[in-house]
Amino acid sequence: MTSQSPMGPWTYEGTILKNPGHFFGTSGNNHHAIFEFRDHWYIAYHAQTLSKAMGFSKGYRSTHLNQVSFHADGLIKTITADMKGVEPVKCLHPYTRVEAETMAWSAGIQVEPVFNGDLAVTALENGAWTAVANVDFGEGASTFTARICNESDVGGIELRLDQPNGIVIGNVSLPIADSSDHWQTISIEIRGAKGIHDLYFIYTGIQADKLCKLDYWQFEQ
Structure with a gap:
């Protein structure tokens, strides 16, 4: 939903990220958080993909991360959950501890x-x-x-x-x-x-x- 004020009124805009079952065949909610890092926006969420791989029906929530993109009017584009991760923002420097x-x-x-x-x-x-x-x-x-x-x-x-x-x-x-x-x-x-x-x-x-x-x-x- 969008609004000009945290108190509303609100306008319903649709779903940006469906629950994990839609993508991974696992149950539960995605419990997401959206944040900005180094001039890019990301969404962190979880799915029980590790539980599925290990043969357990519930538990072992695994964190997933995707980059967030926007339409020209500022609305968030629909996010496709996956296990790819995101592109690195920098390389790891091995010459420090x-x-x-x-x-x-x-x-x-x-x-x-x-x-x-x-x-x-x-x-x-x-x-x-x-x-x-x-x-x-x-x-x-x-x-x-x-x-x-x-x-x-x-x-x-x-x-x-x-x-x-x-x-x-x-x-x-x-x-x-x-x-x-x-x-x-x-x-x-x-x-x-x-x-x-x-x-x-x-x-x-x-x-x-x-x-x-x-x-x-x-x-x-």
């Missing part, structure tokens, strides 16, 4: 508090991974540094480009675990990280209760 919980996609992990109110990514199984999108390595990275706590006897983190089985640019060999609170800062040499890529962190190791925790990471040129 990046918190490990910064991610675009993930599998087999959880995020939990560690110390001083900080958060860390915990790998729960061999082959777990996280990924960040549109990392701008520029002319090339030479070193990768990360703060890690190992909780398995044998393990590592593979750094791959563009997909989970993509080109390996580095391998972090984790030290043998001797304490659940034993954090170390580890640096390795990097090869082949140049230009803009998606970056995947693949966690490997002998299955235990947990494999390792990653607090933050950073590349150097």
